[in-house]
Amino acid sequence: TNRASHQSHGLRLQPGDPELSLLSLLDMGFTDSQAQRIYEDTSKLRGGSAACKHALSTLTALFVLGLNPSSVLKLLEKCPELYTVRESLLQQRIGNLRKLGLVEGSLQRVVSHFPQIITVPVKTVKSMVMFLREKCLFTVQQVTDILRDTPAVVLENTDKLEYKFQYVYFRMGVKQAEMVKSRLFRYTLDEVRSRHSFMERRGLYQTPDKKGQTIIINPKLDSILNVDQDTFLTDVAKASAEEYEVFRRLLAREWQEEERLHGTVEAD
Amino acid sequence: TKWAATPTKHPPTSLSLQHFDATYSVQLGQLWPSVRAAMLSERKYGALLNNFSHDAILAELEAQGCRNLLSDTDTKAHLCLEQESEVVAGVEYSGVSISKTSDIDGHKLSALHLSPHIKCFVFPRGDITRFKPARPDVCGLLGYYLMDAASVLPCLALDVREGHNVLDLCAAPGGKTLALLQTQSVVSRTLRLRRVLNSYIPKSLLTDQNLRITSFDGTKWGDFERNTFDRVLVDVPCTTDRHSLTEDENNIFSKSRTSERRRLPQLQLELLMAGIAAACPGGEILYSTCTLSQIQNQSVVEQAVYVARENHGINLQVVDLRPLTHMLRKTFHFAPDLHLGEMVIPHLAANFGPIYMCKLRRLS
Ligand SMILES: C[S@@+](CC[C@H](N)C(=O)[O-])C[C@H]1O[C@@H](n2cnc3c(N)ncnc32)[C@H](O)[C@@H]1O
Numbered sequence: 001t002n003r004a005s006h007q008s009h010g011l012r013l014q015p016g017d018p019e020l021s022l023l024s025l026l027d028m029g030f031t032d033s034q035a036q037r038i039y040e041d042t043s044k045l046r047g048g049s050a051a052c053k054h055a056l057s058t059l060t061a062l063f064v065l066g067l068n069p070s071s072v073l074k075l076l077e078k079c080p081e082l083y084t085v086r087e088s089l090l091q092q093r094i095g096n097l098r099k100l101g102l103v104e105g106s107l108q109r110v111v112s113h114f115p116q117i118i119t120v121p122v123k124t125v126k127s128m129v130m131f132l133r134e135k136c137l138f139t140v141q142q143v144t145d146i147l148r149d150t151p152a153v154v155l156e157n158t159d160k161l162e163y164k165f166q167y168v169y170f171r172m173g174v175k176q177a178e179m180v181k182s183r184l185f186r187y188t189l190d191e192v193r194s195r196h197s198f199m200e201r202r203g204l205y206q207t208p209d210k211k212g213q214t215i216i217i218n219p220k221l222d223s224i225l226n227v228d229q230d231t232f233l234t235d236v237a238k239a240s241a242e243e244y245e246v247f248r249r250l251l252a253r254e255w256q257e258e259e260r261l262h263g264t265v266e267a268d
Numbered sequence: 269t270k271w272a273a274t275p276t277k278h279p280p281t282s283l284s285l286q287h288f289d290a291t292y293s294v295q296l297g298q299l300w301p302s303v304r305a306a307m308l309s310e311r312k313y314g315a316l317l318n319n320f321s322h323d324a325i326l327a328e329l330e331a332q333g334c335r336n337l338l339s340d341t342d343t344k345a346h347l348c349l350e351q352e353s354e355v356v357a358g359v360e361y362s363g364v365s366i367s368k369t370s371d372i373d374g375h376k377l378s379a380l381h382l383s384p385h386i387k388c389f390v391f392p393r394g395d396i397t398r399f400k401p402a403r404p405d406v407c408g409l410l411g412y413y414l415m416d417a418a419s420v421l422p423c424l425a426l427d428v429r430e431g432h433n434v435l436d437l438c439a440a441p442g443g444k445t446l447a448l449l450q451t452q453s454v455v456s457r458t459l460r461l462r463r464v465l466n467s468y469i470p471k472s473l474l475t476d477q478n479l480r481i482t483s484f485d486g487t488k489w490g491d492f493e494r495n496t497f498d499r500v501l502v503d504v505p506c507t508t509d510r511h512s513l514t515e516d517e518n519n520i521f522s523k524s525r526t527s528e529r530r531r532l533p534q535l536q537l538e539l540l541m542a543g544i545a546a547a548c549p550g551g552e553i554l555y556s557t558c559t560l561s562q563i564q565n566q567s568v569v570e571q572a573v574y575v576a577r578e579n580h581g582i583n584l585q586v587v588d589l590r591p592l593t594h595m596l597r598k599t600f601h602f603a604p605d606l607h608l609g610e611m612v613i614p615h616l617a618a619n620f621g622p623i624y625m626c627k628l629r630r631l632s
Contacts, residue, residue: 202305
């Protein structure tokens with residue numbers, strides 16, 4: 001069905017005509033000013049007419065995904081590199097994302113929120129998927145969910161990611177399903193550790209023992225991470241902003257000194 | 269696997285944490301999480317200025333942004349430095365029930381007398397800058413002694429004046445002795461103490477007439493030097509809460525020291541009784557600990573007051589320290605509504621303490 005929709009779109013773009021003209025942009029459904037913007041953006045690109053040739057196929061591919069002209073424009077402004085990606089690569093990358101379970105709907109959403117995903121080589125995405133499956137033991141479905149909710153994960157350094165994963169798995173005793181649900185990979189290691197350490201020192205969070213038991217009931221990862229700082233402080237940690245602010249500075253110094261002593265993987 | 273290696277046995281630091289979670293969550297209620305987080309995070313120090321140093325330490329410390337505890341006081345509190353003392357508001361004990369008069373008004377506050385010679389510098393609230401180690405001056409004396417700034421409060425509260433005969437019953441390692449010596453001459457005890465004093469106090473002052481360091485059992489002091497001292501500091505051994513939470517070595521919560529820990533309140537009572545006996549009538553005794561434990565704090569004082577009256581015919585009056593705490597509330601967090609004595613509780617933005625103190629005056 002993908003191929004079919006591609007072909008039907010391709011008809012409107014007159015195959016064999018690589019020229020990107022204002023007229024062809026209008027023809028695709030852009031308004032006058034949108035077309036003007038794209039025309040200017042592409043002519044500014046290095047590589048001149050070669051880039052323009054790719055621009056055309058990029059636009060086609062995005063329309064094939066079912067995106068409307070204004071979201072296509074918005075996404076290209078976020079990530080102009082897309083204009084210069086070769087058509088075959090683009091198709092490969094999109095195809096790969098589909099294979100990874102990002103079906104219609106989620107695929108559109110991912111591409112419009114994080115267009116960079118189609119600038120990343122298939123190989124990189126595949127090795128990140130391998131990493132999530134093999135080192136972190138996420139299920140296929142969980143990996144799909146991670147890609148859908150936090151596509152930027154594909155650009156992360158796996159050593160850092162592994163450290164974050166292990167911190168949450170071992171120190172916080174949180175299982176994969178809950179990590180996915182709380183969109184863990186949206187947050188930096190510092191954010192996760194700061195909130196967790198603060199809770200832990202206040203006696204509101206405990207590392208489970210070998211049997212997975214704790215004396216107190218730990219709050220869900222989701223309720224710690226997916227709230228703004230004010231809500232976190234008033235509802236979850238029940239502390240003042242002053243305390244948390246001083247705590248973060250103290251913690252930063254603790255980490256620095258720890259790193260100096262042992263050297264940890266998250267050091268850049 | 270970095271996080272997988274959870275220790276199988278229970279180190280003393282985690283035993284102390286369990287113990288504190290159980291007792292202090294009841295005793296401090298809502299305050300406990302905040303105190304707990306502070307005690308498990310880096311503490312703040314104060315720099316006790318050595319008046320005997322020849323270096324211009326004071327200006328140096330001020331340039332770094334720290335301030336003398338006593339110059340950064342709450343403006344509503346009136347304080348008279350180095351003036352005639354007056355009787356501080358206090359209430360006599362009747363039976364074991366203890367109450368304090370509760371009016372904090374200008375009159376009572378102005379009764380506070382504090383030695384201007386005890387100068388302790390701290391970085392402002394929320395500032396986590398650390399002090400540099402003190403350097404020796406031309407005579408080899410160090411410019412300041414780093415200690416918990418809250419530990420200076422018992423010394424301030426003791427109100428030692430020129431000419432007073434002072435007993436520091438549990439002096440080692442010597443931080444408080446040093447603070448007291450900033451005002452004058454002291455009698456006290458031990459070895460590390462000697463070393464600390466030698467680094468700070470000129471030799472000419474550490475003479476036998478000025479200072480006696482002994483290693484007698486403090487609980488026996490009252491046996492041979494009764495009714496003698498104008499001021500007695502009884503800074504007893506306790507569960508040293510902060511230390512117990514952070515250092516496994518020499519930890520009172522280690523299994524092998526269980527009976528010693530259980531005997532602490534008894535030892536504390538004996539030391540306080542010895543201090544009471546050593547004080548002269550009219551003399552003042554300051555009991556202090558660095559624990560939050562009610563059993564080691566208020567209960568010990570309550571019992572001592574009772575035993576002193578019932579068994580020794582000594583009547584004691586509790587001296588109200590609220591003028592002091594009122595004045596220093598910008599720097600320290602004090603526990604609210606203690607029925608006896610005052611307590612600095614740790615807080616992340618003012619991470620001093622815990623220090624408990626209660627001041628008694630001998631009436632007879
Ligand atoms: C809380 S520390 C005193 C700290 C000291 N005042 C300072 O500010 O540096 C209590 C001290 O009492 C000592 N001690 C224990 N039992 C004692 C006893 N029976 N008589 C006198 N001192 C004792 C301990 O060795 C310990 O050094």
